[in-house]
Amino acid sequence: MTIRKIFGLPVLLAALLAAAPVHAQSDEMLKQVLDKLQRLERDIRTLNLQVSRGGVEGTEGGSEGEGVSSAPNAMARIAVRVTDMEDELRAVTGRVENMSFEIVQMKELLERMNSDIDLRLRAMESGAPAVSAAPSPPGVQKVLPGAAPSGTLGTIPVKALPDDATDEASAPSPSRASQQAASVSASPSGIAAQQLKKPTVLPEGSAKDRYKFSFGLLRRADYAGAELAFEEFIELHSDDPLVGNARYWLGESHYVRGQYVKAAEVFLAGYQADPSSQKAPDTLLKLGMSLLNLDKKAQACASFEKLATDFTDLSGNIASKLAAEKKRAGCE
Secondary structure, eight states, X not given: OHHHHHXXXXXXXXXXXXXXXXHHHHHHHHHHHHHHHHHHHHHHHHHHHHHHTTSOOOOTTOOHHHHHXXXXXXXXXXXXXXXXXXXXXXXXXXXXXXXXXXXXXXXXXXXXXXXXXXXXHHHHHHTOOOOOOSOOOOOOOOOOTTOOOOOOTTOOOGGGSOTTXXXXXTSOOHHHHHHHHHHHTTSTTHHHHXXXXXXXXXOSXXXXXXXXXXXXXXXXXXXXXXXXXXXXXXHHOTTSTTHHHHHHHHXXXXXXXTOHHHHHHHHHHHHHHOTTSTTHHHHHHHHXXXXXXXXXXXXXXXXXXXXXXXXXXXXXXXXXXXXXXXXXXXXX
16 A cells, blocks of 8 residues: 555646646736726726716816816726726636646546556556556547648638548447437428427526536536537527637537547637637637647648737747647648
8 A cells, every 4th residue: 555655646746736837827817807807996986986076187287177078088998998807807717717627637637647556556466467547549530541632721621521530439329320310200300300309408597607517517527518518508609709618618528539520620610700719729729739630730730820820929828839739740
């Protein structure tokens, strides 16, 4: 038992050290936003007090009318600052979501490593050969020979992605597919009836509540459930400001399961739907990574180049990841 603790300690320390900067960065960003909100609240209180007294005090030598007329200008400045704060809050929310998802992935990695170490130590104690308990990573799907030629970003047709690279886990078995086809074709209105009986995943509530529910499934590593929830969210709340985030996390739910074809389709559709979305840089990055995992290096490099050209002020995390992926793809 002592041996296991000694061997397991470096793993736990590594996980804690990896997670600490994430929490520190998140706390720092939230602190900055709260400071700005407090300053904005003080400004609004001061403005309300001045307006209640009959106008905003003018500069030295200015008339009372000039002081009163400056009140609308002050209100306009406050409105602009409120809009800026809303944009910053959305940006911080996106970063916190990314950090939360990275923590989930680190926890999964830690569990696999602990399981592997425990099995190896048991084998050492019993004198049996060690067998790795960590699951094998999903194989990279292959691309059909003669696939569509390289093109520029935004013109990659979905049919250019390989048709036979779907995952076995997401594809129904032949018998199940036959049963589904038979049930649908049993009556002329079979398809319509099946659509009407489509189960709902999202709970009752506002779009924001439903988005939190969907992201909660992702944080619990329920990727199949998150896929269904985000798909339903996009369908029901296509005009909501959070739909761009939902499209991105839908793509992530496929990417983490090795479903790179579907992930590339979702990321491409998400970027084309809203190129100015808060998640657009992350979407382009993951689109390129999905294409690279499909061995479509030319299209992957086009995605990386689009990201570097259109978004010159990338955050440190995305910029470093972009450089690493471009190097892995051999982009010029």
